[in-house]
Amino acid sequence: MAHSAQTQPMDPTSQTVARARLAPASPAAKAAPSRWTRIIPVALVMYTIAFIDRTNISLALPRISRDLHLDPQQAGTVAGIFFWGYLALQIPGGHLAKHWSPKKFISVLLVAWALFAVGCGLARTYHELLVLRLLLGVAESGVFPATLILLSHWFSRAERARANAMWLLCLPGAVILSSPFSGWMLDHWGWRTMLVAEGALPLVWLAVWIAFIQDHPAEARWLPQSERESLVATLRAESAELERSENVPYLRALMRPQVFVLAAIYFCFVSGQMGLLFWLPSATENFKKLSSLHTGIVFTFPFIVGAIALLVVARHSDKTRERRKHAATAMVLGGLFILLAVAVIPYSPLLAFAFIILSGVGAYGPMAPFWAIPTETLPAKTVGSVMGFVNAIGNLGAYFAPLIVGHLNKTTGSFLSGFAYLGAITVLGAALCFLLKPAVSPVVSSTAANAR
Numbered sequence: 001m002a003h004s005a006q007t008q009p010m011d012p013t014s015q016t017v018a019r020a021r022l023a024p025a026s027p028a029a030k031a032a033p034s035r036w037t038r039i040i041p042v043a044l045v046m047y048t049i050a051f052i053d054r055t056n057i058s059l060a061l062p063r064i065s066r067d068l069h070l071d072p073q074q075a076g077t078v079a080g081i082f083f084w085g086y087l088a089l090q091i092p093g094g095h096l097a098k099h100w101s102p103k104k105f106i107s108v109l110l111v112a113w114a115l116f117a118v119g120c121g122l123a124r125t126y127h128e129l130l131v132l133r134l135l136l137g138v139a140e141s142g143v144f145p146a147t148l149i150l151l152s153h154w155f156s157r158a159e160r161a162r163a164n165a166m167w168l169l170c171l172p173g174a175v176i177l178s179s180p181f182s183g184w185m186l187d188h189w190g191w192r193t194m195l196v197a198e199g200a201l202p203l204v205w206l207a208v209w210i211a212f213i214q215d216h217p218a219e220a221r222w223l224p225q226s227e228r229e230s231l232v233a234t235l236r237a238e239s240a241e242l243e244r245s246e247n248v249p250y251l252r253a254l255m256r257p258q259v260f261v262l263a264a265i266y267f268c269f270v271s272g273q274m275g276l277l278f279w280l281p282s283a284t285e286n287f288k289k290l291s292s293l294h295t296g297i298v299f300t301f302p303f304i305v306g307a308i309a310l311l312v313v314a315r316h317s318d319k320t321r322e323r324r325k326h327a328a329t330a331m332v333l334g335g336l337f338i339l340l341a342v343a344v345i346p347y348s349p350l351l352a353f354a355f356i357i358l359s360g361v362g363a364y365g366p367m368a369p370f371w372a373i374p375t376e377t378l379p380a381k382t383v384g385s386v387m388g389f390v391n392a393i394g395n396l397g398a399y400f401a402p403l404i405v406g407h408l409n410k411t412t413g414s415f416l417s418g419f420a421y422l423g424a425i426t427v428l429g430a431a432l433c434f435l436l437k438p439a440v441s442p443v444v445s446s447t448a449a450n451a452r
Contacts, residue, residue: 171303
């Protein structure tokens with residue numbers, strides 16, 4: 001995986017532009033959509049589908065547990081084993097996206113995860129479901145770092161947190177949009193039909209992905225030439241600045257303390273986020289004995305708050321050019337709200353659920369500034385692999401958190417201790433943010449200025 005020590009600019013200009021001139025603008029370029037309305041929506045829908053296929057099992061777990069005779073710990077394992085498979089392509093996926101093509105790499109993964117997602121709906125035993133969830137994790141494992149690389153090819157540092165936030169709206173958006181529909185399908189058709197129908201969606205979106213996505217601005221005939229040239233120059237300057245200040249060997253760059261701190265923070269964050277995501281429907285169903293449709297609707301409330309927090313935190317982070325404190329503040333608020341919910345539930349279940357709704361601030365608010373940090377502090381030659389490594393290690397929290405909550409639920413007969421764990425580990429992640437070094441000041445171009 002080692003590369004030449006020769007300093008190279010960022011991929012949008014280092015490989016594509018080094019080999020060929022910028023593609024001429026088409027006559028209709030000025031009427032074409034901007035980067036914000038073309039690249040981000042297509043990527044958003046793509047990853048919304050990925051997140052639905054990853055997490056729709058949470059709504060179905062009570063019924064799957066009854067049909068396949070799973071105890072709470074086995075149900076937690078079914079939910080979490082996805083994330084062991086999710087380790088497989090994180091580092092190589094980030095590397096391939098950076099040095100080959102995020103568009104082509106994600107196209108292959110769309111087909112693979114569709115096959116395994118449909119297979120989950122056809123599983124007949126606990127062990128079949130485990131294997132298919134594991135393989136689904138492998139198929140989806142390269143998508144996240146590859147998409148972050150794609151966005152770093154298209155958006156400068158001055159606008160990157162907002163670009164990340166607009167794309168990451170797919171995470172709470174997937175829950176908000178799909179949960180009521182998935183709940184309706186569960187009530188009328190059963191969990192197998194729901195998993196098969198939603199598992200086939202990647203094949204539908206594949207054609208749109210291939211038609212609308214380009215790897216680099218240099219390839220975009222629809223982008224006005226002046227904007228293209230300004231963007232390419234800005235990305236080249238930002239990449240060259242990082243390469244000059246961080247001219248270290250590839251493996252040494254991967255092993256720096258900053259990388260392990262990022263991974264530890266993301267482990268804590270994902271533990272709180274995914275533990276809440278996978279167990280909130282079961283806790284809600286047990287609390288009020290709601291139908292699947294009503295459980296799905298109630299389930300969306302924290303994620304609506306999360307979506308708002310995602311946009312607000314990202315906008316303020318870009319405005320102030322600060323990342324660490326924004327990520328930490330959102331995380332500590334989310335963790336404290338979960339702990340407050342645990343503290344008050346013996347006295348007021350309604351107030352406790354209000355605090356759970358507010359905890360959505362910590363579930364999604366930190367993500368945009370957090371994922372801006374690697375692309376603003378690490379050289380281009382290693383950033384793809386680093387983001388893959390951080391996402392891989394961090395997402396182990398998505399395995400252990402559902403398992404720990406399931407174990408605590410089984411041994412105590414209550415979700416209280418499990419949710420207390422989710423709140424505490426989220427607060428720990430917030431504290432770790434202050435071990436990160438600040439990002440360098442971004443290069444500001446006319447393109448970025450206009451975007452603001």
